[in-house]
Amino acid sequence: MKKTTLLLFIYFLGIATYAKSPFLIEKEEVSIISLSENEYYNSTYYNSELPFETGLEIYAQPSKAKITLNGQKYNSNYKSFNLIEPGDYYLKITSSDYVTYSHWITIEADRRVIIDAQLSRKYGFINVTSNTPNTQIYLNEFEINNYEPIPTGPYVMIIKSFGYIEYSQPVLIIDKFVSNIDVTLKKAPFELESISSNKKVFNPYANENFSNIKFYINVNGPGSGELSIINTNKETVFTKNLIFTDWITSIDNKGVDNLGVKLPDGLYDVVVKSKELEQRLTMNIDSTLIQRLLPSSRGFTGLMFSPTAEMNREPITTTSFGLFTSSKDHSLKMPFDFSTTITQNLGVHLGLNFDLDFNTNNSLVELYTGIILSKDLGSIILGFNLNYSFESDISSEDTILSHKIIGNTPITINLKPIFLSISPEINYSLSNNFILGFGAGVHYDNQKIRTGISGRSDYIESSWGKIQYAGEFFHLIPKSQSYLGIRLSKNSVSNISLGILFSVLY
Known part of the structure; x- marks a missing residue:
C-alpha cells in the first residue's frame, strides 16, 4: 500500500502545475524515539545487515550537516553508534547557514535511539525603497517582496520599474537582520523591443480559440504606437492604436480587416510602429487548416x-x-x-x-x-x-x-x-x-x-x-x-x- 501511495504522489506531482518558492526556509523538526528490539525490527529504520544492538542512530539534514557527540566531531550527516554504553550523551548538529541543534540524549540498555533532525535555516530580510512606483525586486532572478524571509548568503539584486533603467548590485543577507537599500532609478529612453505571436498559422473559420491569433508587443516603458496588418499588395487591411502601460501589450485578431470581414488566405506582414521605431512579423492565414484533438x-x-x-x-x-x-x-x-x-x-x-x-x-x-x-x-x-x-x-x-x-x-x-x-x-x-x-x-x-x-x-x-x-x-x-x-x-x-x-x- 505504501508503494501505491508513492505512485499516486509521483503521478500527481508530475501533472500538477506547482510553483515552489525559490527561497525555502526550513524549520527545525526533530524526532527522538527509543525502540526495543521488536519495535526496531518492525520500524522503517530496520537494516537487515545490522543485528539489533544497544545504540544510537542519527539522521541529520541538510546533507552537509556535521554531527558531534560528547565533543567528538564526525564529518557526516548520518552516524550509527553500536554497542554504546547506556548513559547520557551530549549531541550537537551543525551546518553553515543553519541554526545549531544541541540536546542531551539518554541511552537505556537494550534500547536503540533514533534521532531524525532537520536544522532550521538562518534567514534575514531586505527592504528596498525607490523613487518609482511599482518597483520590482529580484534576487538571483527570482522576484521577492520587501520583508520576505530570505536564506542567509550572497545574492545579486536587480531592481526594475516600467519606464526606468534596470539597476543591480550584490547584497549579503545576514541572519535576523534587515538590509535597508534605497535606490534612485533613472528614466529610460523608450524602446520598442519585439513583437511575437502565439501561432505561426491559423484558420479564422475554425472553432473557438483556434480561430484567432494573439500578438505580444514588448516595450520598456510607457508610450503609444500603432499595429498594422499589410497584405502582399502592400495594402493596409487592419490598424489598431496602441497605448503601452506595461512591459507586454497583447492584441487579439480573428483574421479580419477593419470592417470585420475575414481576410483571404495568404501571408501578411504585422507591423508595430512607435515614433521612429518598428518591429514586424509574418502572419499566415489558411482556411483549410483544422487542428484536431488526436487522443x-x-x-x-x-x-x-x-x-x-x-x-x-x-x-x-x-x-x-x-x-x-x-x-x-x-x-x-x-x-x-x-x-x-x-x-x-x-x-x-x-x-x-x-x-x-x-x-x-x-x-x-x-x-x-x-x-x-x-x-x-x-x-x-x-x-x-x-x-x-x-x-x-x-x-x-x-x-x-x-x-x-x-x-x-x-x-x-x-x-x-x-x-x-x-x-x-x-x-x-x-x-x-x-x-x-x-x-x-x-x-x-x-x-x-x-x-x-x-x-x-x-x-x-x-x-x-x-x-x-x-x-x-x-x-x-x-x-x-x-x-x-x-x-x-x-x-x-x-x-x-x-x-x-x-x-x-x-
Whole structure:
C-alpha cells in the first residue's frame, strides 16, 4: 500500500502545475524515539545487515550537516553508534547557514535511539525603497517582496520599474537582520523591443480559440504606437492604436480587416510602429487548416481500440492525462501522454501509464514511446505507428519487466466530419510472443466535438478473442484550446472501465 501511495504522489506531482518558492526556509523538526528490539525490527529504520544492538542512530539534514557527540566531531550527516554504553550523551548538529541543534540524549540498555533532525535555516530580510512606483525586486532572478524571509548568503539584486533603467548590485543577507537599500532609478529612453505571436498559422473559420491569433508587443516603458496588418499588395487591411502601460501589450485578431470581414488566405506582414521605431512579423492565414484533438491510446492517435491515421498538418503539441476506474478489479489507471507533430507527415510521442490494483496491491507502470507516420491522399489517410513499451511490476520484490514492440497500420476514410478507420496491428513481445490484432472504429469530429466508438479483437492461440469495445466523447472547453472527455470501455473479460481525460493543444 505504501508503494501505491508513492505512485499516486509521483503521478500527481508530475501533472500538477506547482510553483515552489525559490527561497525555502526550513524549520527545525526533530524526532527522538527509543525502540526495543521488536519495535526496531518492525520500524522503517530496520537494516537487515545490522543485528539489533544497544545504540544510537542519527539522521541529520541538510546533507552537509556535521554531527558531534560528547565533543567528538564526525564529518557526516548520518552516524550509527553500536554497542554504546547506556548513559547520557551530549549531541550537537551543525551546518553553515543553519541554526545549531544541541540536546542531551539518554541511552537505556537494550534500547536503540533514533534521532531524525532537520536544522532550521538562518534567514534575514531586505527592504528596498525607490523613487518609482511599482518597483520590482529580484534576487538571483527570482522576484521577492520587501520583508520576505530570505536564506542567509550572497545574492545579486536587480531592481526594475516600467519606464526606468534596470539597476543591480550584490547584497549579503545576514541572519535576523534587515538590509535597508534605497535606490534612485533613472528614466529610460523608450524602446520598442519585439513583437511575437502565439501561432505561426491559423484558420479564422475554425472553432473557438483556434480561430484567432494573439500578438505580444514588448516595450520598456510607457508610450503609444500603432499595429498594422499589410497584405502582399502592400495594402493596409487592419490598424489598431496602441497605448503601452506595461512591459507586454497583447492584441487579439480573428483574421479580419477593419470592417470585420475575414481576410483571404495568404501571408501578411504585422507591423508595430512607435515614433521612429518598428518591429514586424509574418502572419499566415489558411482556411483549410483544422487542428484536431488526436487522443492517444498507448501513444497511437485516434480512438482507444482503433487508432486513426490522422495527423495535424502544422506542428502542434498535445498533452493529455486521465483517471480510469474498473468495475471488477477495483483498479485505478492513470495515463499521461505527450505527442507532437514535427511535420505534416511525422509525429513523435511518449507516455507513462500507472495501473494500481487495490485488491492485490499490485502496482504496474508502463512507459512507451514511438513515431507516427501519416500520408493524406484526400479521402483516404494512410498511417504507420511504431511503438516500443516496457512494463514493470514495482510492487514486487523481484521487479518484472516486459518489453513490447507494436506496429500498427491504420487506414482512415475521410468523410468530413465523419471518419471511418480500420487498424491491423502486430504486437511482439521480446519473450518471442506474437499477437495479431484488428481494430475498427467510426468517429465524428468538427473540432469542437470529437466522439466515436471503436472495437478490437486479438488473435491468440489460433483463435480470435472476444471483442473489446470503447466509446469516447470530447468537448472543447470555451475560450481555450483544451478538451475535456469521457471514455467508457469493456475489455475481453467484461471488465468495464470508466474515466475522464483532459487534453491541451498548444
